Amino acid sequence: MIYSNPLRGPSDVAGWVAEGPVQFGTHDDGGPGLSGDGTSALVLSGSLDAEEHGDHAHWTLWCPEEIPDHVRITWEFLPLEEPGLAMVFFAARGHRGEDLFSPSLAPRTGFYPQYHSGDLDALHISYFRHKYASERRFRTCNLRKSTGFQLVAQGADPLPPAEDADGFYRMEVIKDGPRVAFSIDGLPLFEWMDPSPEPLGGGYFGIRQMAPLKAAYRNLSISPL
Template sequence: MIYSNPLRGPSDVASWIAEGPVQFGTHDDGGPGRAADGATALVLSGSLDAEEHGDHAHWTLWCPELLPDHVRISWDFRPLEEPGLAMVFFAARGHGGEDLFSSSLSPRTGFYPQYHSGDMDALHISYLRHKYASERAFRTCNLRKSAGFELVAQGADPLPPADDAEGLYRMEVIKDGPRVAFSINELPLFSWTDPGPDPLGGGYFGIRQMAPLKAAYRDLRIEKL
């Protein structure tokens, strides 16, 4: 185990780095987002009105641990209120090798172009794409490599809408050198191997949502392969 976090409530992410208007909560009333054993889950949502603030209502939340390459990253997830989009960043670092939080990089405020076409490199998987009608009509999980916003792999999205979700769903990312694989509840959704001479290595892990999505998270585990 390299890093673990129960994600039971806001205090568990007090040291995480928020970029943009993220709002923290806890689901502890026995409803959606509560695990079978009764444990609570961390609830994340946006604090700004999506219609009023548009693309500036979205946010990113970074785990402060610098991770090595060759890891398995897993966590529980459940959508609570839609529409919206959920994604994760990993292998994130400054373009040119700088630390992701170096003062030499441009400030980030949750505005998406800062992450996919700015001065940082990362891989990111959007695994709940229910923000727009076109995404809900044909649901996919997308893997992109940035900077550059290059779509490199795609698979089906088996997550149901929030009204149909039951319990928490186990998400898993494998980052093993040039290879990336993604699964939900042990169902493989895609596997991709970077064909380039310089695949991304270690870096930071972050959670991102597009407002007005409200979602529950629990039991983050990062393990060495």
């Protein structure tokens, strides 16, 4: 195991790096005689009104440990309140190889262009794209490569709306050199091979949401392939 975090509540991410107006809470998944398995989970949402603050109401939350290449990343996800969008970053570092938290990089506040067209290199998957009506009409999971906001792979999104969600869903990312694969509850959604001569390697993992989405997370695990 490279990194493991139960994500049972805000204390489990006390050392993570928040960029933007993220708000923390706890979700209790039932108990004896109730639906769910009785365990708690970390709830993440935005602290600013999305209508008033627009694209500056969104945020990113980084795991503080650098992750090597050739890994399997899994976590559990449950949408609680819509609309919104959920995303993860991985293999994130400075465009010239700097550490993600180097003071030489421009400050980041959760504003999306800072991540896809700034001074970072990263891969990111958006997998719960329920922010806009067009996304809800035809739901997809998108893989983009930055710097440059390049859409490099796409697959269908099987996740239901929050009102129909039936417990937590298991997300899995494989990052293996040029190969990236993504699945939900064991259902393969896309696989992509980076054709570039120098594909992104190791880097940092982060969670991102577009407000006003409220969602629960638990059982983050990063292991070698």
